[in-house]
Amino acid sequence: MTQKNRLIPLLSVLILAGLFSFDLGGHESEADPVQRLVVGSCLKQDKPQPCWKPIIKYQPDVLILCGDNIYGDSRDVSKLARDWATLSAQPDFAKLRKESTLLATWDDHDYGENDAGREYPVKKESQKVFLDWLGEPEDSPRRNREGVYESYMMGPDGQRVQIILLDTRYHRSALTKSGLRRKDVPNWNGPYVPSPDRQQQMLGEAQWKWLENVLAEPAEVRLLVTSIQLIPDEHSWESWAQMPLERARLISLLRTSEAEGLIVVSGDRHAGEIMALPGSDSGLKYPLYELTSSSLNASFGIGDEPNRFRDGSRFGEVNFGTIDLDWDAKGGAAIRLSLRNADTGKVLHAVDVPLSSLKN
Numbered sequence: 001m002t003q004k005n006r007l008i009p010l011l012s013v014l015i016l017a018g019l020f021s022f023d024l025g026g027h028e029s030e031a032d033p034v035q036r037l038v039v040g041s042c043l044k045q046d047k048p049q050p051c052w053k054p055i056i057k058y059q060p061d062v063l064i065l066c067g068d069n070i071y072g073d074s075r076d077v078s079k080l081a082r083d084w085a086t087l088s089a090q091p092d093f094a095k096l097r098k099e100s101t102l103l104a105t106w107d108d109h110d111y112g113e114n115d116a117g118r119e120y121p122v123k124k125e126s127q128k129v130f131l132d133w134l135g136e137p138e139d140s141p142r143r144n145r146e147g148v149y150e151s152y153m154m155g156p157d158g159q160r161v162q163i164i165l166l167d168t169r170y171h172r173s174a175l176t177k178s179g180l181r182r183k184d185v186p187n188w189n190g191p192y193v194p195s196p197d198r199q200q201q202m203l204g205e206a207q208w209k210w211l212e213n214v215l216a217e218p219a220e221v222r223l224l225v226t227s228i229q230l231i232p233d234e235h236s237w238e239s240w241a242q243m244p245l246e247r248a249r250l251i252s253l254l255r256t257s258e259a260e261g262l263i264v265v266s267g268d269r270h271a272g273e274i275m276a277l278p279g280s281d282s283g284l285k286y287p288l289y290e291l292t293s294s295s296l297n298a299s300f301g302i303g304d305e306p307n308r309f310r311d312g313s314r315f316g317e318v319n320f321g322t323i324d325l326d327w328d329a330k331g332g333a334a335i336r337l338s339l340r341n342a343d344t345g346k347v348l349h350a351v352d353v354p355l356s357s358l359k360n
Contacts (some may be wrong), residue, residue, distance in 0.1 A: 031154070031155070031156075032061075032155070032156075033155045033156060033159040033325070033327055034061050034062060034154050034155050034159075034161045034325060035061060035324065035325050035326075035327070036058065036059060036060045036061050036062075036322065036323075036324055036325075037060055037061060037062045037063075037064060037223070037322065037323040037325075038055050038058060038060040038062070038063050038064070038100075038320055038321065038322055038323075039064045039065075039066055039225075039265050039267075039291065039293050039320065039321040039322075039323065040055075040063075040064075040065060040066065040267070040293050040294075040296045040319075040320040040321065040342075041065065041066040041067050041068050041069070041107065041227070041266075041267025041268060041293060041294045041295065041296065042067075042068040042109075042267060042268065042270055042294045042295030042296060042297075042298050043065075043068065043069055043070065043071075043087070043295070043296040043297055043298070044070075044071050044297055044298045045070045045071065045083050045084075045086045045087045045090075046071075046086065047297050047298065048297065049090055049092065049093065049296070049297050050297070050342070050343050051296040051297055051318065051320060051342035051343070052090070052092030052093050052095075052096055053092055054320075054340065054341075054342065054343070054344060054345030055096060055320060055345075056092060056095060056096050056099070057345060058322060058340075058345065059099070060100050060322070061100060061101065062100060062101045062103060062154070062163070063096060063097075063100045063101070063102050063103070064103045064104070064163065064165075064223070064225060064265065065102070065103070065104040065105075066104075066105065066107070066225055066226075066227055066265060066266060066267035066268075066293070066294075067105055067106050067107025067108075067109075067110065067227030067228075067267050067268060068106075068107040068108070068109040068110055068227075068267065068268065068294075068295075069087065069104060069106065069110045070083040070084060070086070070087055070109070070110045071083070071109045071110070071298075072084075072109060072110055072112055073109055073112065073113060073114060074112060074113075075112065075113070075120075075121060075122050077122055077125040077126060077129055080110075080112060080126055080129050080130075081129045081132075081133075084129060084130070084132075084133035085133075087133075088133065101154075102134070103152060103163060103165060104130075104134060104165070105148055105149070105150075105165040105166065105167060105225055105227055106130055106148060106167070106169060106227065107168070107169065107227035107228065107267065107268055108169060108227075108238075110130065111123070111126060111169040111170075112126045115175070115238060116169065117169060117170075117171075117172035117173060117174055117175075118169075118170060118171050118172055118173065118201075118204075119174065120169070123169075123170055124146075127147070127148055127170070128143075130148060131143060131148065145206075146170055146171070146204070146206065147167035147169075147170035147171060147204065147206075147207060148165070148167045148170070149164075149165055149166055149167040149203075149207050149210065149211075150165050151163070151164045151165070151210075151214040151217075152165075153217065153219065155220075158220065159220060159325075159327050159333075160218065160219040160220050160221070161219065161220070161221045161222075161223070161325070162214070162217060162219035162221070162222045162223070163222075163223045163225065164211070164214055164215075164222065164223065164224050164225060165225045166203065166207070166211070166224070166225060166226045166227070167203070167207065168202055168203070168226055168227050168228050169227070170204070171201055171202070171203055171204025171207065172201060172202050172203075173197075173199070173200040173201050173202075173243075175192045175195075175238065175242050175243070176192060176193050176194075176195035176197070176200075176242065177191050177192060177193070178191060178192060178193040178236065188236075189235045189236050189237070189305055190235050190236030190237035190238075191236065191237075192236050192237065192238065192242045193236065193242070194233075194241060194242055194243070194244045195242065195243065195244075196244070196245065197245075198245060200243050200245070200246065201243075201246065202240065202243050202246040202250075203246070208249075208253075211253065212253060212257065215253065215254070215257040215259045216257060216259075219259075219261065220260075220261050220333070220355065221261045221263070221325060221335065221355065222259055222260075222261055222262040222263070223262075223263055223264075223265050223323070224254075224262055224263070224264050224265065225264075225265045225266070226240070226264065226265070226266050227266065227267055227268055228240065228266060228267075228268050229241075229266045229268065229269065229290065229292055230247065230250065230264050230266060230290055231264065231275045231277045231288065231290045231309050232275065232307050232309065233247075234305070234306040234307055234308065235305055235306070235307075237268075237269070238268060251282050251283070251284070251288075252283070254282075254284060254288070255282065255283045255284050258360050260286075260358055260359045260360055261355060261358045261359070262288070262358065263288075263289045263290070263291065263323070263335065263337070263353070263358075264288065264289065264290035264291070265290070265291050265292075265293075265321070265323075266290060266291070266292045266293075267292065267293060267294040268292075268294055269292055269294050270294050270295045270298060270299060270300040270302065270316070271292070271294060271295075271300070271302055271314050271315060271316050272292055272293050272294060272314070272315040272319040272321065272339040272348070272349075273292050273307065273310050273311075273312075273313075273314045273315065273339075274289065274290070274291055274292070274310070274311045274312065274337055274339065274349060274351050275289065275290045275292070275307065275309040275310050275311060276288065276289050276290075276309060276311055276351075277289075277290070277309050281309075285359075285360040286357060286358045286359060286360070287357070287358075289337060289351070289353060290309075291321045291323070291337045291339075292321075293319055293320055293321030293339060294319070295318055295319070295342075296318060296319075296320060296342050297318055297342065298318075299316060299317050299318045300316060301316045301317070302316040303316060311349075311351055312349045312351075313348075313349060315339055315348050315349070317341060317342075317348075318341065318342035318343060319339050319340060319341060319342050319348060320339075320340055320342050321337070321338065321339055321340070322336075322337075322338045322340060323335065323336070323337060323338075324336040324338070331354070332354060332355060332356050333354075333355040333356075334352060334353065334354050334355060335352070335353040335354075335355060335358075336350055336351070336352050336353070337350065337351045337353065338350040338351075
């Protein structure tokens with residue numbers, strides 16, 4: 001497949017001619033089929049970044065950065081801009097960016113503050129810096145939204161891939177703390193507790209409405225990118241499970257939209273794992289898979305934690321995720337979800353998913 005930015009050539013001509021404007025539902029490109037995608041998160045821009053070499057070798061059509069793409073952690077927007085520039089100046093990343101389509105959303109550390117949500121005081125300024133780094137056009141819908149959420153459609157009819165980037169920061173209410181500390185509880189696994197508060201929000205109403213609309217668009221494969229995990233509900237770190245009503249709302253929307261071919265992608269955890277939520281738990285007519293990939297160069301080396309939905313092991317080493325789309329597979333199109341060591345590219349774990357198994 002030709003390594004080029006599928007979002008630019010035709011659109012650029014039309015925009016310059018004044019014949020096209022971006023649709024609020026997302027960007028569209030009808031180029032070659034998407035076959036190889038890389039997903040990753042949690043990159044410390046000031047540390048060595050050997051991860052880019054095996055990713056370049058994999059030759060992805062699309063690179064999706066799921067958040068914590070830098071560790072800015074500041075209310076000084078000029079510092080955030082410098083940190084984004086540090087990442088851009090990394091030679092291997094710059095090479096990869098030229099050869100693949102780059103898509104990105106953010107999480108807390110590149111948003112600007114650890115575990116921050118809607119209370120972060122310079123979120124508007126941070127959004128501008130983030131979109132400047134991405135090279136987002138000045139007339140892009142992302143420039144005029146409160147939040148960096150966006151949707152992209154790639155590939156020809158019959159092989160359409162929709163990539164939905166959520167923003168789980170800009171409108172998110174504060175999470176509820178348990179008050180427990182690591183020294184207080186054996187096997188302590190995080191500071192938060194699920195809350196029944198109906199006033200808590202993850203996405204904000206405008207983003208919910210937008211998501212409902214983009215899920216109605218026809219596509220064969222959909223990747224729903226959320227910076228924090230959706231499926232796991234047994235740890236006490238940031239996740240959708242800490243707002244169980246919002247988690248239920250999202251799963252309900254996936255069900256009522258009847259969107260097919262959907263796989264969740266997440267980051268944040270400094271560990272990688274692949275999960276499947278059965279239809280008996282979600283109400284969906286097919287299993288909901290989630291690929292969590294973290295961290296690209298900042299491993300915690302942490303061990304196992306409970307997750308009844310996990311397929312295989314949890315990997316604490318540096319990693320990136322790959323999604324291979326085999327449109328011509330014998331027996332029908334198939335998806336392979338993999339976790340790979342970020343230093344070597346070695347496959348750590350893989351799950352094969354027939355596309356026919358993700359239908360209503």
